Amino acid sequence: MVLYPIADALHLVHGPLGCAAYTWDIRGALSSGPQLHRLSFSTDLREMDVIQGGEKKLAKALCQLIDLHHPKAAFVYSTCIVGVIGDDVEAVCRQVSALKGIPVLPVHSEGFKGTKRDGYRAACEALLQLVGTGSTEGISPVSVNILGDFNLAGEVWIIRDYFEKMGIEVVATITGDGRVDDIRRAHGAALNLVQCSGSMMHLAKQLQEKRGIPFKRVSYFGIEDMAQALYDTAGFFADKSPGIVGRTAALVSQELSTIMPQIAQYRRKLEGRKAAVYVGGAFKAFSLVRALRQLGMDTVMVGSQTGLREDYEELRELCDEGTIIVDDSNPLELSSFLQEKRVDLFIGGVKERPIAYKLGVGFCDHNHERKEPLAGFTGMLNFAREVYNTVASPVWRLTPRGAMRDRS
Amino acid sequence: MIAIEPLAATRNACKLCAPLGACLALRGVAGAVPFLHGSQGCATYIRRYLISHFREPVDIAVSGFSEATTVFGGGDNLRSGLNNLARQYHPELIGIATTCLPETIGEDVGHLLHDFHPEGDVPFRTVHVSTPSYRGTHVDGFHATVKALVEQLAQGGPVRGHINVFPGMVSPADLRYLKEVFADFGLEATLLPDYSETLDGPQLEEYQNIPAGGTPVESLRAMGRARVSLEMGRTMADAGTAAVSLESKFGVARRKLGWPVGVLESDRFFAALSELAGRPIPEKHAKERGRLVDSYVDAHKYVFGRRAVVFGEEDLVVGLTAFLAEIGVQPVLCASGGESGRLEEAVKAVAGDAVDGIVVKEGMDFATMGEMARGLAPDFLIGSSKGYSVARELDLPLIRVGFPIHDRIGGQRILHLGYRGAQQLFDAVTNTLIERAQERSPVGYSYQ
Numbered sequence: 001m002v003l004y005p006i007a008d009a010l011h012l013v014h015g016p017l018g019c020a021a022y023t024w025d026i027r028g029a030l031s032s033g034p035q036l037h038r039l040s041f042s043t044d045l046r047e048m049d050v051i052q053g054g055e056k057k058l059a060k061a062l063c064q065l066i067d068l069h070h071p072k073a074a075f076v077y078s079t080c081i082v083g084v085i086g087d088d089v090e091a092v093c094r095q096v097s098a099l100k101g102i103p104v105l106p107v108h109s110e111g112f113k114g115t116k117r118d119g120y121r122a123a124c125e126a127l128l129q130l131v132g133t134g135s136t137e138g139i140s141p142v143s144v145n146i147l148g149d150f151n152l153a154g155e156v157w158i159i160r161d162y163f164e165k166m167g168i169e170v171v172a173t174i175t176g177d178g179r180v181d182d183i184r185r186a187h188g189a190a191l192n193l194v195q196c197s198g199s200m201m202h203l204a205k206q207l208q209e210k211r212g213i214p215f216k217r218v219s220y221f222g223i224e225d226m227a228q229a230l231y232d233t234a235g236f237f238a239d240k241s242p243g244i245v246g247r248t249a250a251l252v253s254q255e256l257s258t259i260m261p262q263i264a265q266y267r268r269k270l271e272g273r274k275a276a277v278y279v280g281g282a283f284k285a286f287s288l289v290r291a292l293r294q295l296g297m298d299t300v301m302v303g304s305q306t307g308l309r310e311d312y313e314e315l316r317e318l319c320d321e322g323t324i325i326v327d328d329s330n331p332l333e334l335s336s337f338l339q340e341k342r343v344d345l346f347i348g349g350v351k352e353r354p355i356a357y358k359l360g361v362g363f364c365d366h367n368h369e370r371k372e373p374l375a376g377f378t379g380m381l382n383f384a385r386e387v388y389n390t391v392a393s394p395v396w397r398l399t400p401r402g403a404m405r406d407r408s
Numbered sequence: 409m410i411a412i413e414p415l416a417a418t419r420n421a422c423k424l425c426a427p428l429g430a431c432l433a434l435r436g437v438a439g440a441v442p443f444l445h446g447s448q449g450c451a452t453y454i455r456r457y458l459i460s461h462f463r464e465p466v467d468i469a470v471s472g473f474s475e476a477t478t479v480f481g482g483g484d485n486l487r488s489g490l491n492n493l494a495r496q497y498h499p500e501l502i503g504i505a506t507t508c509l510p511e512t513i514g515e516d517v518g519h520l521l522h523d524f525h526p527e528g529d530v531p532f533r534t535v536h537v538s539t540p541s542y543r544g545t546h547v548d549g550f551h552a553t554v555k556a557l558v559e560q561l562a563q564g565g566p567v568r569g570h571i572n573v574f575p576g577m578v579s580p581a582d583l584r585y586l587k588e589v590f591a592d593f594g595l596e597a598t599l600l601p602d603y604s605e606t607l608d609g610p611q612l613e614e615y616q617n618i619p620a621g622g623t624p625v626e627s628l629r630a631m632g633r634a635r636v637s638l639e640m641g642r643t644m645a646d647a648g649t650a651a652v653s654l655e656s657k658f659g660v661a662r663r664k665l666g667w668p669v670g671v672l673e674s675d676r677f678f679a680a681l682s683e684l685a686g687r688p689i690p691e692k693h694a695k696e697r698g699r700l701v702d703s704y705v706d707a708h709k710y711v712f713g714r715r716a717v718v719f720g721e722e723d724l725v726v727g728l729t730a731f732l733a734e735i736g737v738q739p740v741l742c743a744s745g746g747e748s749g750r751l752e753e754a755v756k757a758v759a760g761d762a763v764d765g766i767v768v769k770e771g772m773d774f775a776t777m778g779e780m781a782r783g784l785a786p787d788f789l790i791g792s793s794k795g796y797s798v799a800r801e802l803d804l805p806l807i808r809v810g811f812p813i814h815d816r817i818g819g820q821r822i823l824h825l826g827y828r829g830a831q832q833l834f835d836a837v838t839n840t841l842i843e844r845a846q847e848r849s850p851v852g853y854s855y856q
């Protein structure tokens with residue numbers, strides 16, 4: 001689902017209905033302009049289509065939707081049965097593309113089949129077909145692409161604003177608040193900034209290999225990581241843009257002076273409380289551990305769904321001794337950790353929320369459905385407030401396990 | 409912007425896939441865990457969708473059968489998945505529902521299960537149901553699962569005094585209410601499914617791998633010996649349902665009733681129970697009816713002549729239509745993503761005087777609904793929270809009922825059925841209309 005935030009493209013799920021219905025508007029990926037990405041389109045394959053093949057229906061659906069909505073490009077996501085019924089999706093895409101004069105790109109293995117990683121890779125492959133098809137005229141030598149941020153709750157806007165204040169041009173944001181035309185000229189940027197361990201790494205690597213654009217891994221979450229991301233970028237452009245390091249320092253200190261007093265207040269209330277973290281990517285987990293530490297909290301359990309071996313070693317180093325580190329967990333395991341460790345806060349995805357709540361544990365959503373921006377310096381303040389709101393709520397006293405914790 | 413030619417694509421669907429219905433139904437059997445034979449993605453999405461409505465843990469196991477394994481079939485994935493699940497959860501029953509992939513390659517799960525011998529020493533039963541999404545919606549998956557449970561578990565024998573109740577896809581609050589009503593009539597009833605506790609449970613001291621509650625497997629077995637089956641829902645088919653199967657196999661009489669939404673449909677329902685129990689309507693419920701009708705009178709002017717778009721699962725749409733018509737609201741569009749082919753007839757049967765002004769539409773998606781609604785000048789929408797995009801676009805209030813409710817809390821506690829449910833619906837409709845008028849009024853009256 002990493003391509004969904006591209007707001008002026010048509011996103012059509014080719015397959016039975018369910019796959020599309022479940023993903024309709026589940027992410028808070030915001031757009032400053034077109035809202036086409038918030039509609040959910042599906043070829044809604046039926047029994048006859050499964051028997052006779054769905055190519056005709058796909059072609060018809062694409063043509064009609066393109067005429068109706070005038071997108072700048074169309075992405076076609078094949079679900080697991082499409083391969084089995086033998087549709088030649090690529091051919092249909094080529095035909096429709098020729099007919100309608102916009103790129104129509106098949107995306108294989110998107111979420112419904114294979115692992116998350118395969119899905120990311122497929123998304124990057126589709127993007128690679130777009131990048132390089134636009135003109136790079138007029139792009140500043142001090143310019144970046146922001147990769148791997150979905151603009152949840154408007155986060156990309158916050159980050160973009162920092163870079164612009166530093167005097168850096170942002171060519172394309174991929175995919176949050178993304179636009180097809182920007183992506184087509186993304187190869188004109190001097191540097192790619194990749195967030196998160198997973199989703200856009202393949203794109204960044206390919207752009208480095210094929211077009212010689214270097215990339216940096218960054219995280220915009222938490223004070224330390226955010227500042228680091230800005231300083232790293234400033235360092236990169238230090239020769240080309242005199243004064244950028246100074247401008248960055250000024251920006252950081254100004255932002256910090258606005259949020260720190262309030263963060264300190266939250267910290268006083270949260271000091272010594274325990275947290276457990278279970279998120280999608282390991283990179284996000286690192287940032288969270290650091291951000292929680294900033295709030296005076298101990299992370300007693302941390303894990304991710306897609307972490308690699310190196311990631312876990314890094315986590316080990318980052319965390320205190322005694323912190324449990326888990327890999328690709330399941331509901332039963334998570335619930336037993338929560339009971340064992342008596343935590344005050346669980347950070348995870350929406351699917352984990354009821355487990356935490358059932359056991360009288362506070363919860364923050366750090367996956368794709370959040371509605372408050374958590375990136376950047378303002379994001380840190382939002383994060384602190386959200387943590388405080390759940391940890392300090394008086395309702396836990398009324399729950400059996402909350403009462404147990406109070407006694408102990 | 410009404411498309412002249414029907415669109416090939418579904419835009420913002422008003423239905424979900426069949427395995428979701430299967431998982432929901434299986435959540436209503438004691439000690440049962442739903443198991444999807446199919447891709448990991450299906451289980452993830454379905455879990456997330458159910459959790460966002462019920463706000464309860466919903467574990468769904470999955471075989472992780474993927475495209476890569478289709479060549480050899482999914483037998484190995486299925487067997488090892490079942491063994492894993494049994495080891496971790498110690499279920500009494502595992503309900504296996506198929507997703508699109510194994511169905512497309514024509515996998516015979518029944519056959520695979522036939523050869524299956526559980527590894528561990530804890531015995532469990534399996535029930536399987538075929539739920540490809542290209543053949544029907546989540547409601548069809550729900551009913552198919554209820555039928556599969558009955559067909560694979562119920563046994564015959566000397567008739568006992570109890571009755572079977574197949575309530576359909578109602579809320580946990582509705583299920584609790586139904587149980588109360590049956591108890592008040594002194595009727596011993598087995599509800600299938602019954603997720604009133606499993607999907608709306610209390611805070612816990614110890615985590616339960618499988619939440620307590622649900623129809624006991626024992627009672628499910630005894631369904632073949634009941635004296636009658638009540639099948640609720642006017643759009644239920646007259647063939648291929650759980651009650652039909654019990655009738656033909658064990659001779660348990662089948663009685664089909666509408667969802668008791670509103671006074672008139674509830675009257676029919678209570679009359680049927682009264683006849684079965686051989687006693688009059690308990691006073692508690694008669695009084696609830698009295699208060700309900702009294703409130704209809706008090707507030708009739710606020711609602712009369714207003715126009716509503718009604719959408720959701722077909723039986724809910726029928727029930728809501730009956731309710732709205734009896735309070736003087738004109739349902740202008742009654743729409744569902746379902747395609748039973750029976751919606752129109754059922755809606756017309758309950759619509760009373762409102763019948764001529766209603767457009768009935770099966771197989772609807774939200775984009776089309778929005779386009780149609782625009783021309784029908786409705787005052788409000790009533791249905792699931794997925795109608796919000798349309799409500800927002802048309803600047804109309806949305807009264808949230810049914811499934812799913814993803815943008816408010818308490819979806820599992822909404823009571824739709826009976827006099828008590830009608831009271832809540834009526835208050836919600838009336839107050840929504842008053843609030844709208846108040847917000848729009850330049851005066852800001854503080855008495856209404």
Ligand code: SF4
Nearest residue numbers: 018019425450507508
């Ligand atoms: S429609 Fe089929 S493939 Fe898609 S989520 Fe539902 S069961 Fe899975």
